[in-house]
Amino acid sequence: MVRRIGLTGGIGSGKSTVAGLLVAQGAVLVDTDAIARSIAQAGGIAMPALEAAFGRSVIAADGGLDRAAMRQIVFADADAKRRLESVLHPLIGTETQRQAAAAGEDAVVVFDVPLLVESGRWRAIVDRVLVVDATEATQRKRVVARSGWTPEAVDAVIAQQAPRRLRRAAADAVIFNESMTLAELETEVRGLWKQWAAATTR
Structure with missing residues (x-):
């Protein structure tokens, strides 16, 4: 049974939005950031x-x-x-x-951990790892738009985080949040919740 989900993704990937959608499905969120x-x-x-x-x-x-x-x-x-x-x-x-x-x-607990892959210890703590992914160009565009950071500042953060390939390799499931609408993202999260967690929350 899935009761502990590790959620991660690079800056600007949409991880926080996915966290909110999981909470809407019934998860309890523990946000390390x-x-x-x-x-x-x-x-x-x-x-x-x-x-x-x-x-x-x-x-x-x-x-x-x-x-x-x-x-x-x-x-x-x-x-x-x-x-x-x-x-x-x-x-x-x-x-x-x-x-x-x-x-x-x-409870089904979702641990929102930006550096889940980098830390190396979370795989033993959670039952599943969910990665929210997007291209670096999209990450950069989103963060600049929402925060006013310079592209160089965003790139510096991206460089400090695990490469996308390593995050994807560590995942049990990947949501590629590149051009999804919110409704499409919600559908994806709901399907994953049904697969992983719904049986544990009846």
Whole structure:
């Protein structure tokens, strides 16, 4: 029975939209990126350690993490990226486990994990891996349109993520969200839910 689904995809692939459609089908969502943001906001439990590791330069005016400043640092320095992960990952892991346990044993839990393939540990945690895929050109276009980032900034994020071929190779199912309408995407998600999860939620 499928009760734990790992959801991943590159930036701009439409992964968050698919997550919302799975929730509409009855899944409980555990969003690791949302957890990362919450623990690094003003008053978040990660902030003292982040300030100790990186100094005041990564602290925004409101007391939370200046994500743009942090992004520039880790893109330029692999050691800084490792230090950031050493602070965030244990805290994210603890909160992820708490939310999954709170969902209950009968729930179908979708773990939205942008770096699922890169981390290497999720395959043993989830029953199925769902990858939302799109070409890099489409990823770039979507992120520039929604966020105002430069194409170069988007490319820097894409370069930090696993190549598409590796994500697809790790998948039990792939949704190629290149030119789908929302209705078509919803139909695809509903079909996958019926195949994987409907029998467990009756």
